Amino acid sequence: MAQTKSVLLDPDQIDFAKHAAEVLSGYVGKLKKKELVKIRAEDGGPTIEVPLPAFRLLLEILRGLSIGDGVSVVRTHAELTTQEAANILNVSRPYLIGLVEKGAIPCRKVGNRRKIRLIDLLDFQERDDEERRRVREKLAEEAENLGLTY
Numbered sequence: 001m002a003q004t005k006s007v008l009l010d011p012d013q014i015d016f017a018k019h020a021a022e023v024l025s026g027y028v029g030k031l032k033k034k035e036l037v038k039i040r041a042e043d044g045g046p047t048i049e050v051p052l053p054a055f056r057l058l059l060e061i062l063r064g065l066s067i068g069d070g071v072s073v074v075r076t077h078a079e080l081t082t083q084e085a086a087n088i089l090n091v092s093r094p095y096l097i098g099l100v101e102k103g104a105i106p107c108r109k110v111g112n113r114r115k116i117r118l119i120d121l122l123d124f125q126e127r128d129d130e131e132r133r134r135v136r137e138k139l140a141e142e143a144e145n146l147g148l149t150y
Helices: 011-028 052-066 082-089 093-102 118-145
Strands: 004-007 036-040 047-051 071-074 108-110 113-117
Touching: 011 052, 036 052, 047 052, 052 071, 082 093, 082 113, 082 118, 093 113, 113 118
Parallel strands: none
Antiparallel strands: 004 071, 036 047, 108 113
């Protein structure tokens, strides 16, 4: 299984995540692109410097948790089984295998098993989403040209 870290907060912890997300959202807009963010532990612990992209990821995690969503973090170079990849795309495993066999999603074989890099899966998902948007816009334009309303 891919190296995944998942978190789901208890209801009493959601308010803390919401407050943290609000405070950090106001702060992140003031930061420069390459700046490091200093974080200090409240109990007088050490101050650490975090790269801005990592800080933004922390903010996105807090935003998700603050609305009660579970959040998972997976390394982008992680390799997934075909079942894990199918779960991410919310499709059946046989459908995913068809995409792999058509060459739409690259994979490598480990013995008789296929391994799909998460970064390749996310790239496919982005391309597929863009194609769906393009088709939807074209259909809406055609409907408008035909005087159809919906």
